[in-house]
Amino acid sequence: MRTVFIPVASPLHDEKAVQELIHQYREGVKDVDSFTPLIASEEEVQSVNIRQDDVALIGVLTGGTEHLILAIAKRAHTIALLPHPTQNSLPASIEAQSRLSLSGYSSVIIKEWPPKDSVRSYVKAWKAVSSLKNYVFGLLGRPSPWLVYSSGYDIEKELEERLGISFKFISLNEVYRQYRLIDEDEARELAVQITSRAVDVEVPMNEVIKSVKLYLAIKKILEKEGIKAFTIRCFDIIKSLDTTACLPLALLNSKGFVAGCEGDVPALLSMVVLKELTGKPGFMGNIAWVKKNRFLLAHCTVPLDLPTKYKLRTHFESGRGVGISGIIEEGVKVTLVRIDPLTQSMRVVKGKVISGFPQSNQHCRTQLWIESSDSIKLVTEPIGNHYVLIYGDYYEVLKWVAEAMDLYLL
Template sequence: MRIVFIPVASPLHDEKAVQELIHQYKESVKDVDSFTHLITSEEDVQSVNIRQDDVALIGVLTGGTEHLILAIAMRVRATALLPHPTQNSLPASIEAQSRLSLSGYPSVIIKEWPPEASIRSYVKSWKVVRSLKNYVFGLLGQPSPWLVYSSGHDIEKELEERLGISFKFISLDEVYHEYGLIMDDEARELAVQITSRAVDVEVPMNEVIKSVKLYLAIRKILEREGIKAFTIRCFDIIKSLDTTACLPLALLNSEGFVAGCEGDVPALLSMVILKELTGKPGFMGNIAWVENNRFLLAHCTVPLDLPTKYKLRTHFESGRGVGISGIVEERTKVTLFRVDPLTQSMRVVKGKVISGFPQSNQHCRTQLWIESSDSIKLVTEPIGNHYVLVYGDYYEELKWVAEAMDLYLL
């Protein structure tokens, strides 16, 4: 898939005015894969170098170009029409978009001049979609049995067919084998570094060392298999190794891998999309409670570079291993996100942290109370439990991702 800028104009155009417009578009439209020559006839459309999988940014230079826009749209995957304030550009865009919408061709009008910010977001959204085809999702163990909605072959099939994502299953026995090959001394130095950076440590050093050994084992498997995103059946590890995956996932997410919990593939996909879009690791958590216009997002793992401070505690449910209790500054703007392959939808929730300090021993260790007007929808219109949080407001960018992925935005 390529992202291609294509200028179109009526054959009756003012050549000087059109060339000046082309220059202005080129100044505004960045990060595309190619610019084509000016299109003024259907013969030009047939000769231009575009493919069925391309996304076309059509610079609508003049009116009288509706038929050219339609001819281009029939040859590509999707189009964005970029009108400007003069030369009957917007009227042509509206007329063409009306026909494209009626005929089922994916297309949008981006009415912004110059179109820098919106185009940047639109192009980035398609680059996110393009990047997904390069992903192999590692499934370390089967999904946890309580994921009655967020797991199953129908989800994997949907991601394979729609997005080109492939899957590789890795038995937990392979994780246990690698873990058994690692000596305590190999993990000790990193364990000391992690504890020294914590503001409080409630677990003994030998527990941190065991957790770091698990991190080293998982990382070795990921590197050997060429996997950069995975989800793991973490609770079985507690029974088999007497440690938890919370710290390994925190470390791996901080190092550029995308590491999800419990075998939740939709949550993993959501983490990958946010990572590709923002360059930041996400915090995957449970919707632990909702009241009024706020909700509690909690889990026992969080990327170590996401909170301002962290404590090392035990895992909440088991009281064993190492859990991360992250502390986040209040008033931090955040975006909560989840993709639902089953309903072909996504939810984006904007909010701010009103409490980033753990307040209860009856919840997972990292606890963020988020204020948002959309809080109640998490309960009344559920699409699965786990959501992913990143710092910042990415609502507009994720709207374009929904458009590119042909998902309904909840």
């Protein structure tokens, strides 16, 4: 799938004015994959390189172009009309969009001049969504049994059919086998580096070494299989290896992989979308408590480059292995996302961190209290437990992601 900018104008146009408009458009849509020459006739529509999976951003330079827009729509996957304030551009866009909507075409009008943030968000969203078809999601063990809503073959089938994502199952026995092959000295060297960067270490060095060995084992498997994103049935590892996956996932998320917990595929999908949009890793956490307009997001793993500081503690539920207690700066704006393939919806929650310092020994180790007007919906309108947090306000671009994925925005 490509994003393509296509300028259209009536044959009766002011050449100088149109060229000036094209220059202004090109500056605002410079992130698209391709530009076509000016189109002023239906014959020219047939001659330009437009593919059926293209997202066509049409610069409506003049009025009298509605028929050209419809001709392009018959050849492209999705249409975004980009009007400007003069030359009867918006009237033509409204007329054409009315017909496109009635005929069932995927189309929008983006009224922004000069084209800037909204248009760039639209392009970024489509690029992120189109990248999903290149993903193979690794399933290291089957999902945890308590994920009664967030797992199942119906979810995997939905992602395969709608988004082109494929899945590769890897037995935990292979993880255990690779773990036993890891060089102890290599693991110790990395463990020393990790502990030296922590503000506090509450676990013995041999526990950190075991956890690092697991990281190296998983990393070796991912590189061998060509997998960039995976989720793991982590609790079984505690029984088999007497360590936890919390630190390995934290390290892998900081090293360019997308690593999710417990086999939660919808949460993994949410993490991947955010990574493609922002280039940054997300923090996957439990909705641990909700109180009025605030909620607690907590988990025992967090990408190591996300908190300002971190402590190494044990895993909360088991009291074993290594858990990450991240300290997050207060006042930071955040966006939380969960994509739900079952209801074909996406929830986007904007908020602000009001406490990023772990305060409780009765919750997972990294704990963020977040203020948001949408807090109560997490309980009253649930679509699964795990949410993914990213720094910053990404609501506008995520609206376009929802449209590109044909998801209902909650």
